[in-house]
Amino acid sequence: MNTSHVLGLSGGKDSSALAIYMKDNYPDLDIKYFFTDTGEELKEVYDYLDKLEAYLGKPIARLNQIDEMRQGSKTQFEKFMHRYNNFLPSATARWCTIEMKLKPFEKWVQQFINSGSNVISYVAIRADEKRLGYKSTNDSIAVKFPFVDDNIDKEKVSNILDESGLGLPGYYKWRSRSGCSFCFFQQKIEWVRLSEEHPELFKRAQRLEKTALDNDSPFTWVQKETLGDLIKPERVKKIKEDFKIRLERERKNKQKRLSRNPFLDQDKIKLSDIEEVYGDDISSSCLVCHK
Numbered sequence: 088m089n090t091s092h093v094l095g096l097s098g099g100k101d102s103s104a105l106a107i108y109m110k111d112n113y114p115d116l117d118i119k120y121f122f123t124d125t126g127e128e129l130k131e132v133y134d135y136l137d138k139l140e141a142y143l144g145k146p147i148a149r150l151n152q153i154d155e156m157r158q159g160s161k162t163q164f165e166k167f168m169h170r171y172n173n174f175l176p177s178a179t180a181r182w183c184t185i186e187m188k189l190k191p192f193e194k195w196v197q198q199f200i201n202s203g204s205n206v207i208s209y210v211a212i213r214a215d216e217k218r219l220g221y222k223s224t225n226d227s228i229a230v231k232f233p234f235v236d237d238n239i240d241k242e243k244v245s246n247i248l249d250e251s252g253l254g255l256p257g258y259y260k261w262r263s264r265s266g267c268s269f270c271f272f273q274q275k276i277e278w279v280r281l282s283e284e285h286p287e288l289f290k291r292a293q294r295l296e297k298t299a300l301d302n303d304s305p306f307t308w309v310q311k312e313t314l315g316d317l318i319k320p321e322r323v324k325k326i327k328e329d330f331k332i333r334l335e336r337e338r339k340n341k342q343k344r345l346s347r348n349p350f351l352d353q354d355k356i357k358l359s360d361i362e363e364v365y366g367d368d369i370s371s372s373c374l375v376c377h378k
Contacts, residue, residue: 088204089202089203089205090204090206090207091199091206091207092117092118093118093121093206093207095122095123095210096121096136096139096147097265097266098256098265099256099264099265100248100255100259101212101234102211103135103248104211104247105210105211105234106120106143107142107143107247107248107251109209109233110142110144119148120146120147120148121192122136122149123150123151123187125163125187126151126164127164127267127269128265129258129262129285130285131256131257132256132265134257135253135256142252150194151163164295167182167183168298172304173301173302174299174302174305175295175307176271178271196208200227204227205228206228207228207229208229208230208231209231209232209233210232212232212235213241214237215240261277261284264277268292269288271306271308275326276327276329278308278314278317278318279317279323289318292308296308296314300313
């Protein structure tokens with residue numbers, strides 16, 4: 088039986104590094120790369136995917152339902168939001184992941200299964216992470232974790248990106264994750280920075296939130312706070328001050344670690360680690376979107 092090899096890209100650092108790693112270390116594998124486009128990603132994500140596509144030397148399949156889902160002026164997200172009673176998605180009701188990421192992938196990969204092929208899906212879980220990736224209920228789809236198998240950790244992922252010449256996606260300068268511009272997993276400082284970097288996208292998120300609240304949605308984008316309240320000058324000031332305190336606390340903690348063990352490589356504990364700086368809770372963030 089034939090085997091089809093697939094690798095999903097989110098526009099994030101880990102999945103991008105895995106694509107580069109597989110191309111450079113397993114050149115005989117005919118890997119089909121794909122990106123499930125919600126239509127709500129940041130421009131920086133699309134720009135980075137174009138650069139990655141050039142490096143890979145083969146097209147990245149863009150999976151989406153945007154054309155077939157659009158009704159008049161409604162976007163794909165708005166159509167699904169209407170279907171879910173105009174409620175925003177949340178950590179406990181991730182309809183966005185199901186409808187806009189998983190279902191398009193399962194529909195796309197079915198073509199290989201229908202042709203009599205088994206499928207191996209490569210997922211960018213690192214060796215230093217303790218979480219599971221996407222598990223298919225279809226017996227024809229097997230999941231592999233090359234970074235785990237080959238002991239590739241966070242530092243090595245960074246090296247892969249640097250050595251390829253691609254580096255990190257541009258949004259990592261102000262944001263800790265890929266995914267939709269209005270992802271509810273964003274932290275408050277990231278919402279503030281979205282309002283500064285992409286004010287039009289922040290305003291769009293506000294409009295979606297207002298629609299949800301007008302329809303008695305139990306969720307706002309930020310828990311127990313509307314974006315209108317979050318963006319008030321005094322609130323923005325407080326959020327930025329709290330973030331500075333977090334940075335300073337992290338800096339001191341790393342210095343303590345270094346003082347206890349002078350043999351630690353200082354480069355390995357520098358504050359440039361985006362996940363630690365933003366306090367990313369890897370146990371709660373959405374793996375499908377953010378890797």
